[in-house]
Amino acid sequence: MKTDIFINIQKNFKPVCLLLALICFISIPRVVAQDDSESESEPVKKVRPILKLLSNKYDDNSRTLIGIFSYKDTETREFFKVKGIALNFYAGVDSIVELGSFTTNEDGMAVCKINPEIKLPKDEEGYIHFSVEFEGNDFFRASDNELDLIDLELQLSLEILDSVKTVSVKAEKILANDERVPLTEVDLPIYVQRMFSQLKVGEITLDEGEGSFEFPNNVPGDTLGMVTIIAKFDDHEDYAYLRKSQSIDWGVVTSHHTIYHPRSLWTQVAPIWMIVTLSIMLLGVWGHYIFVMIEMVRLKKGPKETVQ
Amino acid sequence: MKKEFDASQLMKEFAPQLEKTSNLWYAVFFSMLAVFLFGVFGLYTQIADGHIVTGMRDNIVWGVYIVNFIFFMGLSYAGALISGILHLFKSEWRAPIMRMAELITIISLVIGPVFILFCIGRLDRLPFLVMYPRIQSPITWDVIAISTDLFGCIIFLYLSFIEDFAKLRDYKDLKVPNWRKKLYKALALGYQDTPWHYKIISNAKNIMAAMVIAIAIIVYSVLAWIFGVTLQPGWHSTIFGPYFVIAAVYSGAGMLILLMWIFRKVYKLEEYITKKHFVNVGVILLILAAFYGYFTFSDYLTKWYGSIKMDKLLIDKLFSSKYYLLFIFSNYVGILLPILVVGIKKFRTITNITVAALVTVVALWVNRYLIVVPTLETPYFPIQEARESWLSYSATWVEWSLIAAGLAVFCMLFMLASKFVPIISISEMEKHAELPKGLIRK
CATH class of the missing domain: 2.60.40 (Immunoglobulin-like)
Structure with missing residues (x-):
């Protein structure tokens, strides 16, 4: 029995060795490469943010700059607004005026209300150059945006x-x-x-x-x-x-109080249909009562000759 | 020996009921009187100390008084409907139970409205209802309707008594005081057993039977509309009118069976009020139970499905929290028990039908309680800063004493009526009763 086993091993020795060698050849370099990647510390990849700059000018001629800070998640492909990011606002190109630093809210918006007293620099064509800047942090890269507007x-x-x-x-x-x-x-x-x-x-x-x-x-x-x-x-x-x-006051006057006819029940006089209905019913019923009572009187005064 | 089923024979049988009064009768009567006097004391307490002695407060302005009012009015209308319908259809078996139905009508109609007075804080303003009536007001409808109904029912009852008064007048062997004989004579209105007299009475009774049926439906609908026209959760329902009418007749049929059982036992009327009568009224009870169940289901289903906030709160109280046991008793036991007892032949005994009727009557009283109180505990506009005790209702001993007094008066009036006229109409028996086999009608 043992002899048979050895004979089989001898017969199959060469192919088995070749197979093992092939497996080692394929797998060993990968294992080595894996070890290499684990041993080296790769720096965390920072996210590139999206920074928008808007300008609103209102009735009182005041102007507000709004910086909106967001980023796109590469896996989900969704956009997320980021809260707590400090944005710096500026005006001008050559002579830069610092408008202030403001932090984004839960909507990713940092609002910079420009003091009307501040003299904003303009270029030759009358454009005011506004810019917003994010200095970057551990997670987001630095970013900026700009806007040229005419007052x-x-x-x-x-x-x-x-x-x-x-x-x-x-x-x-x-x-x-x-x-x-x-x-x-x-x-x-x-x-x-x-x-x-x-x-x-x-x-x-x-x-x-x-x-x-x-x-x-x-x-x-x-x-x-x-x-x-x-x-x-x-x-x-x-x-x-x-x-x-x-x-x-150029609009058509509207009333939110729908004009209903007042409830008839609450007026001094009952509605006609109610008076008519009640009268018919009462007359009908009491008419029968009176008829029956007359019959009872007839009974009382009934013909004596019929009495047996 | 051949038994003759004629007036003189019936008079002989029923005369002792009018002539003699047993000690048991006195014992029961004075017990009821004691309960009534206890109620009078409760009323005195309420008038002396004010409504604060009741469980009613600013939120829950109606309590068991209104429940009893609806209950007694329901019995009244049921009595009128049943007696009117049985009369018009000329059912052969109706004779022994007609008078009871008629007495239920009058006695309940006298007692019921009194409970309204117990709810009113300023009784001195009560005459204003008549002095300054407003046709628009459902309360005015109710006053007009109840007084019309009371008057009509008294006439109907009196018409059914006239022939018996004449027989009592003409029965020489009746051993009652002279004043009663004179009273019978006066009340008989000179009625003689002639075709002319009979025709007049018969026509008048037919007219009044039709009238009391119509009025009973209208009046109880008006009572339902007092609730239905208000915008309260649970009350603002278009089917409240027919629902109330069905519930009333249902409870009235139950009460009729109870009275049949009591008088059958007390006056030994087994020969006249037989199992057939119990089964026949039981079948009416079964049909009404099915209708009542249908209306109840329909009313609550639409409210539940609509899920208006306050309706839902109310239904939650009824279905699953504070009142669910009472709700199950009122709307499941109170409906299914009569159906099973009367519907299954094996259970169809006099005792079983009476027990089912008792459950029906109690269940219908509870039903009225569940209509009134939980709704008032679930108002659309709760009173601001209301005290906790104002937000739920619990009847006090004063209210229970008056409720008990009402039931005691109901029993006392029935007992007194049974001493004044035969509890079974002799004239009806003579003319319309199904005679036992072998008997002839003279």
Whole structure:
């Protein structure tokens, strides 16, 4: 029995050895490479953030810069806003004005309200160069963004001219050295504020910085007829977000209290249908009662001759 | 020996009931009187100390008084409906139980509205309901409807008594005081057993039977609308009118079976009130149980499915928390037991049917409690900063004493009525009763 086993081993020795050698050849270099990779400490790969810069100019001519900090997760391909990131805001190219450092909130937004007292540097064409900068940290690479805008001033006036509700707009670019240049051949949309959004009611084509628009008579207002009329650029390449608004009682007066007919039950007089119904029922029933009582009287005074 | 089933024979049998009063009768009557006087003491306490002695507060303004009001009014309308329908359909078997149904109507109708008065804080303003009525007000409808119904039921009951009064007047061997004989004579209105007299009485009874059926339905619907027209959770329902009517007739049928059993035992009326009567009224009970179950299911299903917040809170209280045991008793046991007892022939005995009827009556009282109290404990607009004790209701001894007094008065009036007129209508028996085999009608 033992002899047979040895004979088999001898017969198969060469192929088995070759197979083992092949396995060793394939696997050993990999094991070595694995050991190498574990032994070397590779630096953590920083994420490249997405940094946006927006500018809003409001009714009181104040301007706000908004830096939005986010990143894209390469695995899930989702975008995430990051809270607690310090962003530095600047204005100007040659002579840089530091506007301040602000930290992003849970929406990834850092809001920089520019003090109107600050004189913002402008280039020859009147552009103001805004920039935002992130210095980088252990997880995110440094990043920045910039925006070149022209300072534009809008004036909105609402008046009734010849019984026509007229919205008039005057728009001037404020260039270097406070030089004012009228805006021309630009379409400016006009909106009315609604509860959840803004309704576009028309558009003014500015000519030499001025234009007007006939406000429609069928726009619903609040209980006093008040509407808020807005002239604005939403995301203009030169002016970014810029708005001017004013409230006036040009809307149709609306009442949120639906006019119901007062409940008849609570009035001094009962409704006719109720009086009629009740009268018929009572007359019907009491009529029968009276008839039966008359019959009872007849019974009392019944003919005696019929008595057996 | 051939038994003759005529008026004189019936008079001989029923006269002792009117002539003699047993010690047991006195014992029961005075026990009831004691309960009634205890209720009077409770009422005195309530008037002297105010409604603070009751469980009713600012949130729960109605309690067991209203429950008893609805319950007694239901019995009343049931009595009217059952007696009216049996009369119009001229059922052969109705004769022995007609008077009981009619007495249920009147006695309940007298007692029921009194419970409304117990709820009112300013009784001195009660005349305003009549002095300054507003047709728009459901309370005014109720006052008009109940007074109309009471008047109609009294006429109907009186019409059914006239022939018996005449027989009592003409029965020479009746050993009662002279004043009672004179009273019978006056109340008989000169009725004689002639076709002319019979025709008048018969026509009048037919008219009044139709009237009491219609009025019973309308009046109990009006009572339901007092709840249904309000925007309270659980009450604002379009089917409350028919639901109340069905529930009323259901409880009334149960009460009729109970009274049949009691008077059958007390006055030994086994020959007249037989198993057939119990089974027949039991079948009515079964049909009404099915209808009542259907209405109950329909009402709660739509409320539950709608899931309006306050309705859901109310239904949670009824189905799964505070009141679920009472709800199961009222709406499962109270419906299924009569159906099983009457529906399965093996269980269809007089005792079983009576027990099922007793359960029905109690279950329907509980049902009214579950309609009134949990809703008031689940208001749309709870009173701000209400005290904890105001938010749930529990009846006090004062209220229970008056409830017991109401039931005691119900029993006492029935006992007194059974001493004044035969509890089984002799004239009905003579004309319409199914005679035992071999007997002839003279």
